[in-house]
Amino acid sequence: MILRFLNEELLNVQKPARYIGGEFNQVRKDVENKFRIALAFPDVYEVGMSHYGLELLYHYINSFEEFYAERVFLPWVDMIELMEKKDIPLFTLETKTPVFNMDVLGISIEYELSYTNVLKLLELSKINVESEKRKDGDPIVIAGGPVVFNIEPIAGVFDIVYIGDGEKNLRQLLDLLYETKGARRLDRLKEAAKIPGIYIPQFYRQRGKKVVPIKDVPKKIKKNAIGDLDECFVPIRQIIPNVQSIHDRGVIEISRGCTRGCRFCHAGYVYRPVRERSKKNVVENAKKILKETGYEEISLLSLSAMDHTTLNEIVDGLLPYIKEKKISMSIPSTRVDAFNIELLSKIASVRKRGITLAPEAGSQTMRNKINKNIDFNEIYNSALEAKKAGWNKIKLYFMVGFPDETEGDIKEIGELLREIKRMKFKLVTASVNLLVPKPHTAFQFVKIREPEYMEYVYSILKNYKRYAKIDVNDGKKSFVEGILSRGDRHLFRVIMKKYKMSYYDEWTEFFNFDEWIESFKDIDLDKYKGPYSLKDDFPWDHIDSGVTKYFLWKEYERFFKGESTKDCRNVCSYCGVCQILNVENNLKI
The missing domain is CATH 3.40.50.280 (Cobalamin-binding domain)
Structure with a gap:
């Protein structure tokens, strides 16, 4: 049939x-x-x-x-x-x-x-x-x-x-x-x-x-947590899609987890601790993947690839092979403070594309509060060195809607774009999105902003459009995602009602905010907006990511104090993961 x-x-x-x-x-x-x-x-x-x-x-x-x-x-x-x-x-x-x-x-x-x-x-x-x-x-x-x-x-x-x-x-x-x-x-x-x-x-x-x-x-x-990525299965004979996929390339996972502690980052908390794949393992398997697939690009997958202890050695180990075969190498996730132009120039020696940075917040005050731990000079110098090395396109990612955010914090996004534009990039683009408070993060306690907040953000940043192509998201998707991400079982009837109206909500052409608002009429929506305290029960408290609720609350308090938390590769932050799950950071030095 x-x-x-x-x-x-x-x-x-x-x-x-x-x-x-x-x-x-x-x-x-x-x-x-x-x-x-x-x-x-x-x-x-x-x-x-x-x-x-x-x-x-x-x-x-x-x-x-x-x-x-x-x-x-x-x-x-x-x-x-x-x-x-x-x-x-x-x-x-x-x-x-x-x-x-x-x-x-x-x-x-x-x-x-x-x-x-x-x-x-x-x-x-x-x-x-x-x-x-x-x-x-x-x-x-x-x-x-x-x-x-x-x-x-x-x-x-x-x-x-x-x-x-x-x-x-x-x-x-x-x-x-x-x-x-x-x-x-x-x-x-x-x-x-x-x-x-x-x-x-x-x-x-x-x-x-x-x-x-x-x-x-x-x-x-x-949660289930493996201890050593070198002992894990690597998919070598990766399937070549019949239709060009979103990411049309071979992939090798070089590490899993991140220890930077950005307070908004769901993946950064739930995938702890960091476990690296060794240089030998990465280089050998990357070559096998390329031979078995015929791909013209290999991607080094990680939440923060530039933090890999032996990334320089991995790149040096792959360069002769990819140069000979005219294969490009890419790193999908790049932190500004770990930005190494010399290394990225090696990676892009076959094909140079646009470069992407994620300052996340415009002002130094807000970057400190969200624990991004990068300063203006690091962002500026990274962009400048990229321009000198031959990149002509640059994209920057920002978030807004943090607690205690001021007009000045938002203006600083525009001021940063102004400084980067002066470097004479052919194209500067910026994506500005509303914060989605996620479970198991320090921001699981915050009050989500209404979509109308993004109109306020746009009214400030529109004055800087001559310096960059600025995409200010309308916040509607982020608002719905925020409600769902901290939702409980009562939302099941909401989702049941909504899917009968339409689906493919991640796709802009199908997302219908009015239908979601109609579906939310079955519940008291205010209960899902926050803010919350340490004493409040969460519907995910029975799922143990290893990071304790108390630690996340202390991180939330540090946000308001403007205090940073160090990368736990260097100093244990006592988040609970290693003790509760009997695992630890596994670095391939």
């Missing part, structure tokens, strides 16, 4: 290559006697195929003989309409198997605005959206990714939530589900709850704001 549908209808949709599979380096297995896992990314194919975590899990799971992992993405709206019209269920790319016939459906959630996509993906898969209404023979639906550190607004969807590094206990979980296939669903979930880092939402209930167990399960679920 599915193959016939594809044969007859594929040319009636945009980018039909999104749905055919068969890519170079796709894994092919005989499905006989295999435990089958559908790995889903709830967005369009070219976005999902750019996600390194999906690539990693796909090849990691397929490295085991008894498992077969296949891929699933949310079709584009034209394909969804056609599938619904023809009553075609969502299917895997590898074997065109309906998702409802798989043993497991694993969904990676990277951002809160994909919640409506998750529900649409399940509906299209013909799987009941609510976990407690599923039958024994239905796929076990698992959530993973950074958003699961507060999954509560959409917890009712998932049978299992996997928290933390997939390499730690995912194999154990899949082995259990394989061995118990055919048993009662509830019994399988009870056994899964015994595995570290596994959260079974239906075994918990929300009381007030707090989520508490109703069965014999842990009160707090500690």
Whole structure:
């Protein structure tokens, strides 16, 4: 039925290559006697195929003989309409198997605005959206990714939530589900709850704001954290997409975690501690990836790649190979204070593109308060040296909406752009976004700003548009994301209502703020805006990232005092991660 549908209808949709599979380096297995896992990314194919975590899990799971992992993405709206019209269920790319016939459906959630996509993906898969209404023979639906550190607004969807590094206990979980296939669903979930880092939402209930167990399960679920990245699986034969992906390049993860302590950064807290991959491991595997894929670019993936202890040696180790093959190298994340123009000039020796810096705040006062720990001279000199080295385009990222922010703090964004423009870059662009208070960060306590605040920001920065192309976000997406990120189980009915109106909320052309406001009428929205205190219960208090709530509160207090916290590579900040999770920073000196 599915193959016939594809044969007859594929040319009636945009980018039909999104749905055919068969890519170079796709894994092919005989499905006989295999435990089958559908790995889903709830967005369009070219976005999902750019996600390194999906690539990693796909090849990691397929490295085991008894498992077969296949891929699933949310079709584009034209394909969804056609599938619904023809009553075609969502299917895997590898074997065109309906998702409802798989043993497991694993969904990676990277951002809160994909919640409506998750529900649409399940509906299209013909799987009941609510976990407690599923039958024994239905796929076990698992959530993973950074958003699961507060999954509560959409917890009712998932049978299992996997928290933390997939390499730690995912194999154990899949082995259990394989061995118990055919048993009662509830019994399988009870056994899964015994595995570290596994959260079974239906075994918990929300009381007030707090989520508490109703069965014999842990009160707090500690995240899974690996100790040594060198011992972890590296996906070598990375799939070459049929449609050009957002990030069309090979990827090697050089480190995981960050210890800088920027007070707004969710990833910086929940991925602690930092674990580096060694120079030898990176260089050898990067060359293998390039040989197995034919990519013309290799990306050194990290939250803060410039902080890698042996980054210079890694670059020097790869340069002869990439120069010979005319391959470019990129670093997707660059901190200003770690900015090394000589090093970046080496990296860009094959192809020079625009350069990106993230000062985050315009004024020195605010940069100190958010613990960015960079000064004006570092930003200015980095941009100047980049210009001297041959870069002609520069982009800068800023955030606004911090507590106690003044008009002067915002004006300083414009003044910084004025100084950089004087360096005679051909193009200076700036992106200005509203702060999204995230769980497990120092700003989980703050009051979120209303979208109208961005009109005030624009009224100040419009006077500086002659110095740069300034994109001041309207704040509407950020506001909705902020509500969802600190939400609880009462928001599930909001998301259910919204997805029936529209989905693809991360996409500007589909995001509809009025529909969200209409959906929020079912709840008291003021309860989700903040501010909060240390004594307030959070719906994510039962999820243990390793960073203690008390430490985050002290960081919040330090914000108002303008006090900095040092990088814990050098001085322990006693955040709790190493002691609670029995891990530590693993630097490859």
